[in-house]
Amino acid sequence: MQITIDHKNIEVLNGETILEAARRYGIEIPSMCYAQNAEHKSSCMVCAVRNMANGQIIPSCTTLPVDGMQIESETEEIKQIRTLSFELLLSDHRADCEAPCSLVCPHGLDVEHMLYFYDHQKYKEACQVIKGAFPLPEIKCDQCKAPCEKACRRGNIDEPVSIRKIIKELVNQFNIAEINPIENRKIDKKMFQSRLGRFNDKERQHLKEHVNTDSRCLHCACAGKSDCKLRTYATQKSIKRPKYDVSSELPVMNKVLVTGKLWFEQAKCIRCGLCVYNSKNGFTFKDRGFVMQVYIPEENRMNVNEELATLCPTGALYLENNPASASTGNK
Template sequence: MQIVINNRKVHAMEGETLLETARRCGFPIPSLCWSGQAIHRSSCMVCAVRDCRTGQLIPSCTTLPTEGMELDSESNEVVSTRTLSLELLLSNHRADCEAPCRTACPGNMDVAGMNRLYDRGKTDEALGLLRDTLVIPATLCYLCQAPCEKICRRREVGDTVPIREIKKTLVEATDLDRIGNPPGNGLRIAVRGSGPMSLSAAYHLRKQGYEVHVFEPEGAILLPHIASLGKVPAGVLELEIEVIRRLGVEFFPSHGMPEAATYHRVITPEAKTKQPARLVLEGRRLALGEDPKAFQSSCSRFSEAEKKTLAHTAATANGKSGCLYCDCEAKTSCLLRRYATEYGIRTSRYPKTSAQEAFRCQRVSASVCFEPAKCIRCGLCVYNSANGFTFRDRGFAMQVVLPEENAPHIPEDLCQLCPTGALYRRE
């Protein structure tokens, strides 16, 4: 049958919902409580579209097309409705997307991610993540005031996680003979200067396959500067520059102009800060472009119950780092975060009303966890697990719960249906 979406005639197939027709025809519509072939009921309204004939806003995930239907999926009214739905969900969401140590780091280091790998004995991966973010991590550890350690949540219950010591330990495990030279893409880029911003840009461009020429002898300005500060032990920066050199970055002992015509691009870093980790981040942006600013849900002050949970988590944390892993395990896959980012939500316009406690985590099985404070009550886990999750109470007070005796009935792959980090598989 024929329907019209945003003034364009499209063909709707038998059995398809409006959401499926629209997406197939290239109209992006978000969804949270709908998931492919799984049993679902509309509740979140982030998939709202407007029926132009009646003027009503309808959920596209459960509405079937009818001949001649005319829909609007992109007007301001539709976008505002979806934004409002997302904001309401977020007002009932007590959780952190990123850990406070990462938001505090001027280099945007994913400390929790590094600690997870370190604690699991995945030293190479932890070091890879560290270098791919901070490029000269050990040097920065000696120069930086470590706001990550000052804000570390473990301080609430005792000592901070020794983040800088962990980074130094990882860097000490560097095996120069195992540094690979990434395959080239046939393009050459010149980078002027060899300060933190230039080194970072050179590192990331080389990893992307560019042939990179740095116009300044390696460490020409940075090494004497660091020596004058007297904070970084001899050999630390030299090792980190050697890693960059072994990746294939070439240094030219000339301060002159590179011949621009022989290069795909000439990069001249302009430092707007003196903060070394921030400079490294700017260098990365110069090479790779700006990361889109992702939505950040965060817990504000903790309740007494939350402090108790935090203390218990700290007392039972058994990784070498002592890290509480305060970030959300779903931070890169969560649909709620993705849509909040896409719809430009920075912080919810509505006060946090959640009755849920942050940090509370119910073990469903050896590898599956349920965090009620991240649940948006979409019901997917309820409708798709027999004798498993269930609703408690009604209206805004409604919660999704898993009675302990039902936990053995939960299939592992139920996690895949959860649109947030409420139900997830933990290694």
């Protein structure tokens, strides 16, 4: 069977969708609710293309072509439709890509990483992170205006984390000159940065009561940011700030340890359904329409495999070796 995509002849294999055939020929069509070799259903329209025969806009990830079909995938109209789809998905995605404290540090200190070690009494490792960012022999926190503390999400609950005080405490307690540095992860400022927004009253109360580590850090950076397709595509489309306000009211405190090291955060979920369709008696949909949610009944958690995290396009499902970033969760 032959079709054309953007006037390029494509030989379609048996059972292939338009998206799969296009990618095999090097034509990149974005997708969020599709994963190779996984069961999926069209839900996001990020993969939209036009059938030139009737002018219809169709999802390429689920549409099986017919012989002679002519497809447009790169017109300005199609690009606008995809951008709109991304904008709508971002309005459902309530999360910080990067911890605000790390994002604004003028020295490039990975503040959250340092505080993770501090909260787990790994003070030498915390000093290694500090030394990896600050020039020695002096660490001039006293002269810094502390943008990290001004940006701290904890300040929306009670008081921001005393980051400068913790750094001074560590530096005064240990001979940092003799400690080997850990190179701090460089934050790519060109990448799209999702913003969590403000907590509601119920969230503030919950987080105030349940996050009681030594530093009081919320560890709000996304553990799945490096593999987030939503972030990657938003960056490629030069989206700086979402066009629409975040409409999701899913509480950020709903972090569920599913099984082993697999965590699920509802507030990051765009309801693509990949985890539902690919877990037998595992994840499921709750409610319908605009209030529909993906959730995991407690009795179903034993049926879920950790490999499911590889299907999630947003970091709502992730494998976490660092328990600090899940410290606000409900186990």
